[in-house]
Amino acid sequence: MDLPVAAPRRRGRPPRDGRALADTRERLVRAGVAILTEKGFASVGLEEILAATGIPKGSFYHYFPGKDAFGLALIDAYAAYFAAKLDRHFADETRAPLQRLIDFIADARAGMARHGYRRGCLVGNLGQEMGVLPEAFRAALHGVFLDWQARTARCLEAAREKREIATDTDCTAMAAFFWIGWEGAVLRAKLERAPEPLDLFARGFLAALQPGRNPGCSTPS
Numbered sequence: 001m002d003l004p005v006a007a008p009r010r011r012g013r014p015p016r017d018g019r020a021l022a023d024t025r026e027r028l029v030r031a032g033v034a035i036l037t038e039k040g041f042a043s044v045g046l047e048e049i050l051a052a053t054g055i056p057k058g059s060f061y062h063y064f065p066g067k068d069a070f071g072l073a074l075i076d077a078y079a080a081y082f083a084a085k086l087d088r089h090f091a092d093e094t095r096a097p098l099q100r101l102i103d104f105i106a107d108a109r110a111g112m113a114r115h116g117y118r119r120g121c122l123v124g125n126l127g128q129e130m131g132v133l134p135e136a137f138r139a140a141l142h143g144v145f146l147d148w149q150a151r152t153a154r155c156l157e158a159a160r161e162k163r164e165i166a167t168d169t170d171c172t173a174m175a176a177f178f179w180i181g182w183e184g185a186v187l188r189a190k191l192e193r194a195p196e197p198l199d200l201f202a203r204g205f206l207a208a209l210q211p212g213r214n215p216g217c218s219t220p221s
Contacts, residue, residue: 024055024063027053027055028053028055028060028063028064028070029073029074029077030077031049031053032070032071033074033077033078033081034052034119035048035049035052036074036122036125036126037078037119037120037121037122037125038115038119038120039125040129041071041126041129041133042129042132042133046067068134071126071133071134071137072136072137072140074122075122075123075126075137075140075141076140078123078144079123079143079147082123082148083147083148085104085107086104086148086151086152087151089103089104089107090151090152090155096159096162097155097156097158097159097161097162098159098164098206098209100155101152101155101156102202102206108198109195109198109199112186112189112190112195112198113195116193117189117190117192117193117194117195118190118193119190120187120189120190121183121186123141123144123145124183124186124187126141127141128187145179148179149176149178149179150175152175152178152179153172153174153175154171156169156171156174156175156209159209165209165210166209166210174205174208174209177205178205181201181204181205182201182205184197184201185197185198185201185202186198
């Protein structure tokens with residue numbers, strides 16, 4: 001995702017007016033999201049985030065009581081951003097339902113390519129760190145995945161109604177399978193700095209929707 005984080009350094013107390021307060025908080029969140037799509041939460045210090053925004057450390061605590069609260073705010077922000085991305089594709093009635101899923105895959109693939117496959121999924125990254133993260137993160141991350149799965153299941157149900165996929169498809173199970181596999185493919189793409197894991201999973205998933213037949217849909221290349 002493209003998240004501009006550079007900004008001139010600002011010193012002193014946080015701004016007093018509401019709009020400026022909201023803007024400063026948003027800069028912190030955007031910087032945090034950008035950094036944590038690439039790095040681990042436990043390994044990133046506040047100093048790195050503050051350096052990216054030019055916001056003094058004292059001002060950070062005006063917006064967040066600590067790093068854990070900041071992390072939960074980042075999960076919420078990323079979840080909202082990604083839900084909007086899913087809706088943009090899955091609710092596009094100018095496209096056939098299965099093609100909407102393919103469009104999302106192509107969009108996500110292009111986003112990773114734009115950043116040299118260094119950035120992945122903030123939710124997936126944090127999930128891999130659960131052994132060292134506060135327990136409150138677990139419920140937040142699980143809730144995000146359930147939301148993504150529900151949106152994906154609705155798209156698959158529309159495809160099933162149109163007979164684009166097998167009529168006996170368990171859309172809820174396949175949506176869960178998609179996100180379990182897709183997150184693994186994103187991790188592998190980051191590791192290899194290459195799109196092949198994304199493409200391999202996409203082809204396999206689409207084929208699984210139509211057993212015994214050619215998927216009949218183009219995958220991103």
